[in-house]
Amino acid sequence: MNFKKWLAEERLRTHKTSKEEIQGLLEIAKRDLNDASLQDLSTDRRFLIAYEGALTLATIPLYCAGYETYGRGHHWLTFRILPDVMGEEYSDLAEYFDQCRTKRNVGTYDRGGQISESEVDELLSEVKSFQEDVMDWLKRNHTNLI
Template sequence: MADRDLRDRAAKGLSEDWQLAIAYNAALQCATAALAACGYRSSREAHHYRVIQSLALTIGADAKLVSRLDAFRKKRNIGDYERSGLVSEKEAEEIAMLARQLRKDVENWLRKNHSHLI
């Protein structure tokens, strides 16, 4: 799903809000895969927050990455539930870059720690 989302967010004509939401979903799917590989899943309450925070414990993500992803989680929430037009082109590109890197990091981590799942 992450690969699909990373590909789809590059479609022409999408607003920056939507590009961010799609790339954010790719990152969330990667974090969810890492959590599932460890035998866990997040509760429904604060699901996105918990999955993002779990990256420090699953793949050993540094605090800066977790913090940036959490900031994008908040930005996506505003765009989805409150108002649109707040996402810049730079932010849409940054979350896409973070999601692509996270996808690589999770895949490498899976190969090293849970190769039977690949």
């Protein structure tokens, strides 16, 4: 874990979470997954919303560990830290979410129409599965926050 390094670089700060905050984040992720499923939205927008759900869910374990990301690159760092907090078995998923971050940036800032329906479906599936994993992790490690 490079927490000390990132704290020293001011890319990470200590954070005290609460049951209310975790519940709020879970509700935001649930809303994002519902909204990302709306077929009337463009695939770019649905991908962005699903990605935001992944980021919100990845923030929960970080908060539970007593940290929050800060400043430039905070999305990248949130996913980078995920395996350190939840376990190395989340390394591939963290890498996938980071790849989605790059696609999301292209669709948001550079040019639209780059996201396919299958990419949205894949991301939605991964985020829904991750949502279940985060809930299970909370039940095992932080029952006081759910």
